[in-house]
Amino acid sequence: MYGKSAKRPLDAAIAGFIASHDGVASRSELEALGLSSDAVDQRSRTGRLHRIHRGVYSLSPFLTSKGHARAAVLACGDGAFLSHRSAAHVHGLFRTGPRRIEVTIPTNNGRKQRPGITLHRCALTRAEVTTDGHIPLTTVARTLLDLAEVVPHRVLMAALDRAEDLRLLDLRDVRAVLTRNPHRHGAAKLASAITEYEQGPVLRSILERDFLALCHKHQLPIPHTNRTLGPYEADFHWPEHRLIAETDGRAHHARRKAFTKDRVRDAELLADGWRTVRFTYAQVVHEAAWVAGILRRALTRAERA
Structure with a gap:
């Protein structure tokens, strides 16, 4: 008893x-x-x-995503931290995590790969790690550096956008991480992304030139440029398709007031029958094929409507 x-x-x-x-x-x-x-x-x-x-x-074979994350970190032993896309998911930068949980361990550690876990080997400083509840993981700034090594430019920029929306983005922390890790594979890519993020609105003439060049190269209908639609001015639009394309500089998009104003504008134009697609200048330059694909699908859908 x-x-x-x-x-x-x-x-x-x-x-x-x-x-x-x-x-x-x-x-x-x-x-x-x-x-x-x-x-x-x-x-x-x-x-x-x-x-x-x-x-x-x-006590149960069924775990939450955070349960699987903590289990992976524990399985990798002392000095292990959730990182890369898995850390981005826990921070809220990604809606879903990767199929294999990503964990960073010290470079001099000889631990073997574990099922369902991707190991990265790199020394982390105290300033680059934190906790989320009981999960040790990389900070947002360090996570962005790690992401720059493993995701496309467009995905990295989306992560920056999400960090800003959640008020998690501190550019001082990002610069400090870059200063400590100048030779990391993703350092130059992240530095470029941050520069793009901070830049002022791109000159309209440059935006217009590059966007129209994209349309010519990918054999898309040439849009009207800088025309007034009611109280608003559209960067590019196709009247017969009732489609508008807007190109935003990073600094413009980063400002919350501009972000909200644009959404009000898009909603009012949609109520009048105009659909709006938005691209950053970087997407027009670095992801031209993707932009062209989105435009082609939108224009084709409008023709069928």
């Missing part, structure tokens, strides 16, 4: 700890709660604990 009553507080402590730590616990955490190493193994064999990774357990 005494043995059973003694187990109940321990079971409650384990359940409470796991519930408050994204649904998972490491072997060392369980031992700190009072379970012996043999007891952990015995509970794992009998199904009272579910093994997620070597040395990482849960």
Whole structure:
């Protein structure tokens, strides 16, 4: 009787700890709660604990995305941090995480790859790591540097936009990360993206030239430029298709008032039968084929309507 009553507080402590730590616990955490190493193994064999990774357990085989993230970090041992696209997902920069969870460990660490986990090896400073609840992960600034190494320019710019929307973007932190890591593969790419982000509105003549060149190259109908539609002026539009294309400089898009004003404008024009597609100048220059594809689909849809 005494043995059973003694187990109940321990079971409650384990359940409470796991519930408050994204649904998972490491072997060392369980031992700190009072379970012996043999007891952990015995509970794992009998199904009272579910093994997620070597040395990482849960009370249920079903985990949340954060549970899987914390489990991956625990599986990689001390000094491991969630990073890259997985960290971007936890920070809210990506709507979904990658299929394989990405974790960064110290360069001098010899740990092997784990199933479902992509390991990156790189030393991280204290200024480049943080926590989200009980998940150790890279800061937003460091995450952006890591993203610059593994995602296209358009995706990186979208992550910058999302960080700004969530008020997580501190350009001083980003510059500090770049200063500490000048030779990282993504450093030049991130520096360029930040410069683009901060630049003033691009000259209309340059925007017009490059956008019209894109239309010529990809054999799209040539739009009217800088025409007034009611109280608004459209950068480019196709009257017969009731389609408008707007090109925004990074600094313009980064300002919240401009962002809100543009959305009001788009809604009012939509109510009058005009659809608006928006592109950054960088997309027109660096993702021309993608921009042309979007325009072609929009123009084709308008013809069929």
